[in-house]
Amino acid sequence: MPEFGSPYSTLSSSKKVSKEELIRAIRFFISAEYEAIQLYEEIAEATDDKLAKEVLYDIANEEKVHAGEFLRLLKELDKEEEDFYKEGEKEVEEIIEKLKIK
Numbered sequence: 001m002p003e004f005g006s007p008y009s010t011l012s013s014s015k016k017v018s019k020e021e022l023i024r025a026i027r028f029f030i031s032a033e034y035e036a037i038q039l040y041e042e043i044a045e046a047t048d049d050k051l052a053k054e055v056l057y058d059i060a061n062e063e064k065v066h067a068g069e070f071l072r073l074l075k076e077l078d079k080e081e082e083d084f085y086k087e088g089e090k091e092v093e094e095i096i097e098k099l100k101i102k
């Protein structure tokens with residue numbers, strides 16, 4: 001299950017990351033948050049233990065907050081990244097509008 005194979009896990013405090021390395025690390029962290037959400041919710045759905053279910057859903061929601069923090073940070077570090085997200089949002093908005101017409 002856990003994989004600690006991040007290319008960033010072996011960095012020592014003496015090595016500084018470039019801005020591009022930082023941006024790639026943030027993207028990696030976002031994917032890790034989504035992976036954690038998936039795992040916690042999957043196990044929460046699969047157990048009848050009420051306490052574990054409640055705690056797992058609570059932690060999954062905290063991971064969503066973390067994902068939001070990382071996404072906001074990513075937008076700040078890479079202004080072009082936000083343009084791509086906006087482009088994707090616009091494409092979905094167009095599909096939503098198209099479906100409303102029918």
Ligand SMILES: [Fe+2]
Pocket residue numbers: 033036062063066
């Ligand atoms: Fe997290």
